[in-house]
Amino acid sequence: MQGEGASLFWPNKDHMYDEPDSMMIRVTVPKNLMDVSNGRLRQVENHPDGSRTFHWAVTNPINNYGVNVNVGDYVHFSEVYPGEKGNLDCDYYVLRDNLDKAKAQFKDVPRMLKAFEHWFGPYPFYEDGFKLVEVPYLGMEHQSSVTYGNKYRNGYLGRDLSGSGWGLKFDYIIIHESGHEWFANNITYKDIADMWVHESFTTYSEPIFVEYHYGKQAGSEYAIGLRRNIANDKPIIGPYHVNASGSGDMYPKGANMLHTLRQVVRDDEKWRKILRGLNQEFYHQTVTSAQIENYLSRQIGRDLNPFFDQYLRDVRIPVLEYRLEGNRLSYRWTNTVSGFNLPVKVQAGEKELWLEPVTTKWKTTKTKAAVTDIKVDPNFYVSQKKAE
Ligand SMILES: [Zn+2]
Secondary structure (H helix, E strand, C coil): CCCCCHHHCCCCCCCCCCCCCCEEEEEEECCCCEEECCCEEEEEEECCCCCEEEEEEECCCCCHHHCCCEEECEEEEEEEEEECCEEEEEEEEEEHHHHHHHHHHCCHHHHHHHHHHHHHCCCCCHHHCEEEEECCCCEECCCCCEEECCCCCCEECCECCCCCCHHHCCEHHHHHHHHCCCECCCEEECCHHHCHHHHHHHHHHHHHHHHHHHCHHHHHHHHHHHHHHCCCCCCCCCCCCCCCCCCHHHCHHHHHHHHHHHHHHCCHHHHHHHHHHHHHHCCCEEECHHHHHHHHHHHHCCCCHHHHHHHHCCCCCCEEEEEEECCEEEEEEECCCCCCCCCEEEEECCEEEEECCCECCCEEEECCCCCCCEEECCCCCCEEEECC
16 A cells, blocks of 8 residues: 555554554454465464464564555465575465466576675565565565565566566566565655655666676666656656655666666676665665765765756756867756766767766867767766757
């Protein structure tokens, strides 16, 4: 019930800024059915009429929309994943008829854990285990019990959201919803206006997964491919204090904002440390966008305020405007917030150049030989325009 309010179905402090530090969930279900909720199954109580009460215990802080009750005629299988913090219990609950399909499709779980623990740090809820639970809807990031309804197909119900081909190499729901264990369940927004903290990083987890298993070029192609879903209709950050989220661009555009930022960092190992650092610094916390922005500025060593204002609080895409006269290259940013100063990599003939354009003010550099045109590295989510 993300956004609508968990108080619609159970009494709770219906605000995201705070989380209970643990939870007991007891659900009584008719004979032959079982309930799967969050955390660990501590006890099953049998009643004289055949009904049963399932006692689930969550030993970590949990956001209110992450709590779930799944009742069905489930069958169970499991595995143990040797992870960064030791053995992680992975339990799977699916409908009886789908057992064989699930055993094949859920092989993406250890692949997901391998990629995400590498890039984001240890799975944040070892004590509560990891679960996938089949449901009739597409899926959701319930903490330690991710729900699954992607019909045992790769892609997003069989479609590749990136159009690059790489989106059919994995089950979108297993990868995306599990990515939320780091960004949504570990690090949770205080106000849904800042939902990009959940969705931009988690959508970015998709190209990161692709990169881990298929190489850096593949990851880039996937990230760039996601741009076809960007609307640039309204800002990614929504209005505060009114329980309203911003544009759906928080998914594909937010992921491309992070992909662009990574280019500026240049050093992949440093970028990985920053992503892992986020999950350490804000471990089991609720946060504001400002906290995340400031952390990234600090770690990257740049004032990223204009960068985040541009991509999170504005809809315009920066345009690198340039002129070429012989081997003189003049350039500046246009269509931006004031002070926008993103460094950018361009191909000028045989040579790669890093430019540090600023808004409105033209700067000039010399290319080695005269070139007829330049091309901005496509990993940057910006446009370019040759001035006449
Ligand atoms: Zn999501």
